[in-house]
Amino acid sequence: MTARSDIDVRDAAPLDLDSAGDVAAAARAGLLPVGAGRELAIRVPSGLVPRRLIASRSAVQCAPRSCTVHAPASATWAEAEAAALGEGLTLGGIVDACADATIGGTLGRRAWLPALWPCHTARGAVLALEAVTRTGRRYVASGAPRTSSGPDLRAVFFGAEGRAGAILSVSLQAAPADDELLWLRIDRSKAATVQRTLNRHGAIAAARGEGGDLVVRLRTGSRAADVAASALVAASARETAAPAPLRSRPRVVVTTPWDRLSDAFAAASDPSLLRILAAGPTHVALAIEPTTAAGRRGATAWAQSATTDPLARWCAAGIPVDAPETSPLAEAP
Amino acid sequence: MDIDSLAQTLEAVAARGQRAAARIDASAGARALYSRDCWPYLTLQARAGESARFPPDAVVHATGVDDVVEVVRWCRARRVPLVPVGGGSGVAGAAVPTSGGVALDLKLLDDLDTSRATTGLAWAGAGWIGARLEHELNRRGLTLGHFPSSIGCSTLGGYLATRSAGQLSSRHGKIEDLVVGLTYVSNEGRLVETFGGGHDLTALLVGSEGTFGVIVGAWLRVEERPVHRRSRGYLSHGVAPALDGMRELLQRGHRPAVLRLYDEFDTYISGARKAGRPASAPTLVSRVRQHIGGAVDAAAARHAAIRAANALLGRSLGAPLALNAGARRIYDDCLLVVGVEEPDAELADAVAADVFGAIALPSLGPAPGEHWYAHRYNVSYKMSPLLAAGMFVDTMEVATDWDNLANLYAEVKEALGRHVFVMAHFSHAYVTGCSIYFTFAGFAADDSACLAKYRATWDAGLQAVAAAGAAVTHHHGVGIMKAGALDADHRGGGALFAPLKAAADPDGIFNPGKLWDTPTVFP
Ligand SMILES: Cc1cc2nc3c(=O)[nH]c(=O)nc-3n(C[C@H](O)[C@H](O)[C@H](O)COP(=O)(O)OP(=O)(O)OC[C@H]3O[C@@H](n4cnc5c(N)ncnc54)[C@H](O)[C@@H]3O)c2cc1C
Ligand SMILES: Cc1cc2nc3c(=O)[nH]c(=O)nc-3n(C[C@H](O)[C@H](O)[C@H](O)COP(=O)(O)OP(=O)(O)OC[C@H]3O[C@@H](n4cnc5c(N)ncnc54)[C@H](O)[C@@H]3O)c2cc1C
Numbered sequence: 029m030t031a032r033s034d035i036d037v038r039d040a041a042p043l044d045l046d047s048a049g050d051v052a053a054a055a056r057a058g059l060l061p062v063g064a065g066r067e068l069a070i071r072v073p074s075g076l077v078p079r080r081l082i083a084s085r086s087a088v089q090c091a092p093r094s095c096t097v098h099a100p101a102s103a104t105w106a107e108a109e110a111a112a113l114g115e116g117l118t119l120g121g122i123v124d125a126c127a128d129a130t131i132g133g134t135l136g137r138r139a140w141l142p143a144l145w146p147c148h149t150a151r152g153a154v155l156a157l158e159a160v161t162r163t164g165r166r167y168v169a170s171g172a173p174r175t176s177s178g179p180d181l182r183a184v185f186f187g188a189e190g191r192a193g194a195i196l197s198v199s200l201q202a203a204p205a206d207d208e209l210l211w212l213r214i215d216r217s218k219a220a221t222v223q224r225t226l227n228r229h230g231a232i233a234a235a236r237g238e239g240g241d242l243v244v245r246l247r248t249g250s251r252a253a254d255v256a257a258s259a260l261v262a263a264s265a266r267e268t269a270a271p272a273p274l275r276s277r278p279r280v281v282v283t284t285p286w287d288r289l290s291d292a293f294a295a296a297s298d299p300s301l302l303r304i305l306a307a308g309p310t311h312v313a314l315a316i317e318p319t320t321a322a323g324r325r326g327a328t329a330w331a332q333s334a335t336t337d338p339l340a341r342w343c344a345a346g347i348p349v350d351a352p353e354t355s356p357l358a359e360a361p
Numbered sequence: 362m363d364i365d366s367l368a369q370t371l372e373a374v375a376a377r378g379q380r381a382a383a384r385i386d387a388s389a390g391a392r393a394l395y396s397r398d399c400w401p402y403l404t405l406q407a408r409a410g411e412s413a414r415f416p417p418d419a420v421v422h423a424t425g426v427d428d429v430v431e432v433v434r435w436c437r438a439r440r441v442p443l444v445p446v447g448g449g450s451g452v453a454g455a456a457v458p459t460s461g462g463v464a465l466d467l468k469l470l471d472d473l474d475t476s477r478a479t480t481g482l483a484w485a486g487a488g489w490i491g492a493r494l495e496h497e498l499n500r501r502g503l504t505l506g507h508f509p510s511s512i513g514c515s516t517l518g519g520y521l522a523t524r525s526a527g528q529l530s531s532r533h534g535k536i537e538d539l540v541v542g543l544t545y546v547s548n549e550g551r552l553v554e555t556f557g558g559g560h561d562l563t564a565l566l567v568g569s570e571g572t573f574g575v576i577v578g579a580w581l582r583v584e585e586r587p588v589h590r591r592s593r594g595y596l597s598h599g600v601a602p603a604l605d606g607m608r609e610l611l612q613r614g615h616r617p618a619v620l621r622l623y624d625e626f627d628t629y630i631s632g633a634r635k636a637g638r639p640a641s642a643p644t645l646v647s648r649v650r651q652h653i654g655g656a657v658d659a660a661a662a663r664h665a666a667i668r669a670a671n672a673l674l675g676r677s678l679g680a681p682l683a684l685n686a687g688a689r690r691i692y693d694d695c696l697l698v699v700g701v702e703e704p705d706a707e708l709a710d711a712v713a714a715d716v717f718g719a720i721a722l723p724s725l726g727p728a729p730g731e732h733w734y735a736h737r738y739n740v741s742y743k744m745s746p747l748l749a750a751g752m753f754v755d756t757m758e759v760a761t762d763w764d765n766l767a768n769l770y771a772e773v774k775e776a777l778g779r780h781v782f783v784m785a786h787f788s789h790a791y792v793t794g795c796s797i798y799f800t801f802a803g804f805a806a807d808d809s810a811c812l813a814k815y816r817a818t819w820d821a822g823l824q825a826v827a828a829a830g831a832a833v834t835h836h837h838g839v840g841i842m843k844a845g846a847l848d849a850d851h852r853g854g855g856a857l858f859a860p861l862k863a864a865a866d867p868d869g870i871f872n873p874g875k876l877w878d879t880p881t882v883f884p
Contacts, residue, residue: 094762094793095612151561155762155793167857171832171850173794174535174760176524176568178839178847178876181857183564201793204612220479227481227584228708231614247614251711287480310481310541310582339482339541339580341556 038065063133101132237304392416409808447519453840487518506533523838571872587702589709592730619700761831776825844879
């Protein structure tokens with residue numbers, strides 16, 4: 029696939045998601061959906077027309093009883109969070125990472141991250157999804173909260189970099205916003221303790237990083253949380269502030285199983301550039317944010333050595349857009 | 362089908378690996394056995410004396426991944442249909458070889474690698490029977506946390522291919538939450554790993570019911586085995602107060618292992634069974650009444666009414682409207698069972714204090730939970746006597762968000778209740794919604810009338826679920842039975858599935874005629 033790099037996708041003409049006829053026509057004409065255009069590495073494959081998605085009428089709506097937020101794909105995470113907070117809900121850590129990005133842009137990107145609370149990934153937070161295929165047909169996945177009706181066809185649109193069509197709207201799982209949170213910082217040599225805490229207290233605990241350390245987030249106010257906090261404090265965790273969001277788009281992100289975390293740090297020429305981005309039950313996501321060209325080359329080399337374990341993977345910014353997938357299923361629609 | 366050529370292929374594989382060849386069985390018995398799964402409709406046809414409609418041409422018992430690769434290549438070269446088969450416990454006809462060909466039995470793929478278990482990861486072959494796998498993990502101090510009622514007769518590959526749910530899913534999640542990545546044999550006979558990369562291929566293979574390839578194993582999330590249990594039963598007047606309690610519990614962040622609410626009649630049936638007494642003794646109801654100290658003087662009258670209802674049930678499944686209405690008037694107590702399981706006692710006590718302390722319903726103590734644990738796999742196997750007695754029994758598991766749950770329950774109960782006797786429990790609950798598991802029993806004058814009634818019941822039920830905007834199947838998969846309702850969960854899904862299927866399986870060998878390719882009428 030040839031690519032045109034002369035277009036700044038952020039200047040693309042708007043396309044109104046609330047106009048079904050325009051959306052279908054644009055899809056048939058070869059639509060490349062553009063959200064906030066924050067993903068600067070975007071390249072426009074020939075034959076595709078970038079269009080910036082907007083929603084003239086539909087707005088973010090919340091169903092507090094079902095802990096659900098329904099949003100047009102053109103809404104930013106910050107807009108969705110503001111509406112959620114108004115109803116006593118929150119979308120959680122995803123908002124820290126992607127506040128100005130659109131929901132559609134985050135889901136459409138090939139990059140993905142495990143383990144941001146409360147649903148581990150932005151993809152994991154999606155319940156229902158409405159999309160238009162590249163032949164202009166509507167697809168609606170409505171089997172919420174769970175279904176077993178065949179394969180999860182939402183995956184066709186997730187990570188497709190807009191090539192499978194456009195996500196039009198989604199319902200997202202939220203959490204009550206009234207939680208009392210406690211942040212505990214702990215040396216990464218105690219990773220096994222942190223992983224065990226996450227697995228035993230999945231719903232009340234989540235972890236991210238600050239520098240090379242791990243930062244565990246606990247929902248307090250329960251006896252189970254007290255047990256989790258005591259276990260961490262016994263392993264020398266100390267109270268800290270919430271970790272700051274990333275300053276810049278990370279060059280590469282890999283996920284690695286917990287037991288290879290120290291190997292990944294050992295493989296970095298400058299471990300101080302490495303940051304633990306998020307942590308889930310089995311894997312940790314690590315990002316590297318080098319500022320120099322040499323650093324960027326180093327980051328790529330690091331990612332290659334950090335992913336020699338079959339269960340570790342490049343999962344985000346470092347994946348070249350046109351890299352071949354391992355299965356014909358990936359590019360089918 | 363040229364069975365000799367297939368045998369030669371498998372012998373060559375075996376010779377390379379210096380082991381015995383995979384067994385091929387083309388006997389009439391084997392072909393009849395693999396012609397159906399546990400879909401009650403096919404059982405009713407068999408009861409009616411019909412011979413097997415969809416026998417495969419041969420059954421191959423793969424002994425290793427290399428057998429799977431070669432069988433796929435052999436089938437592809439000859440355009441022979443190939444249906445992956447696990448335990449054959451599916452209840453919707455997914456593993457039925459409607460186009461003949463090879464039924465590829467995978468139960469011998471039972472390798473296990475727990476060397477990464479300290480980091481929460483284990484590799485398991487697709488053929489593991491759930492109970493054996495759990496036993497092996499338990500011996501190593503681990504659990505998968507996946508406990509379907511069919512755990513003794515279903516496989517890991519089947520769980521993955523149908524997006525199965527275990528009884529403790531509120532704590533551990535469904536199988537799609539437990540799989541980190543899997544390996545499948547693609548149409549060209551290549552081993553493909555689905556983890557990593559941008560596209561989530563795992564999500565496309567999970568739930569694919571054998572239509573995209575043959576799953577040979579998966580990396581699974583395993584946990585420390587929880588050996589400390591605490592449980593409580595609670596009494597709810599009608600289902601609404603208990604459903605509110607379940608929702609609030611989950612939305613506050615608690616994840617109890619067991620969370621099951623039985624509606625009025627399911628409470629009566631399962632409560633009587635749990636206490637091990639004759640079904641006519643309403644032990645739970647009387648225990649409950651003693652516990653709350655109310656309406657005890659009315660108990661004798663209630664007992665008489667319940668005995669009458671039992672007699673009625675035996676005779677009058679043929680008149681479901683009257684029976685359902687009668688049951689509604691007689692019973693009003695619902696049982697909620699809540700259980701926590703943790704790896705250490707201190708944590709179990711802390712979680713139990715949090716969870717039990719958050720439920721504002723009259724407690725029945727630990728007995729209902731202990732009973733449930735002791736009999737948790739029994740009930741599904743009690744359908745055979747009813748089938749033998751000329752009735753039919755089936756279950757329908759649907760799901761929706763909390764806002765729509767009461768509506769879904771009422772609409773489906775009403776729709777099914779016109780055809781069959783129906784009861785329900787709520788057993789897989791999430792932050793955003795919950796599933797409902799309807800059990801129904803019907804009766805008709807003869808076998809062909811039974812089959813017609815069975816079809817009418819399912820049509821009415823699935824239409825009601827779709828009209829209510831809910832998920833038409835929470836964990837039993839699609840099979841042949843629910844294929845016509847697929848669009849309720851995936852409007853426009855056929856147009857997405859077709860190019861995926863064409864890319865993954867251009868020769869159409871993998872479980873043909875399933876999912877969106879299923880003929881719209883029951884066989
Ligand atoms: C400082 C910083 C920190 C970051 N941290 C994180 C992080 O922690 N986690 C993380 O996941 N990402 C992170 N990112 C990356 C960020 O998530 C992406 O930049 C963002 O997702 C892009 O959103 P956008 O609206 O700008 O999408 P765009 O750049 O407009 O589009 C991105 C891709 O998605 C496609 N697309 C856009 N809209 C749709 C749609 N409606 N349907 C289908 N496809 C669509 C586009 O065609 C394009 O291929 C970070 C970025 C920065 C700058
Ligand atoms: C008594 C009873 C109780 C039940 N309780 C539950 C329950 O609690 N929860 C639940 O989820 N289900 C339950 N079920 C349904 C059934 O057990 C599940 O659908 C189970 O996942 C099927 O597994 P299996 O190995 O028997 O698959 P099969 O019935 O053999 O096959 C099912 C489908 O999966 C495909 N398949 C099987 N193995 C593979 C593979 N390796 N690669 C690719 N495709 C494959 C088949 O082609 C078929 O399409 C119950 C069934 C019974 C009879």
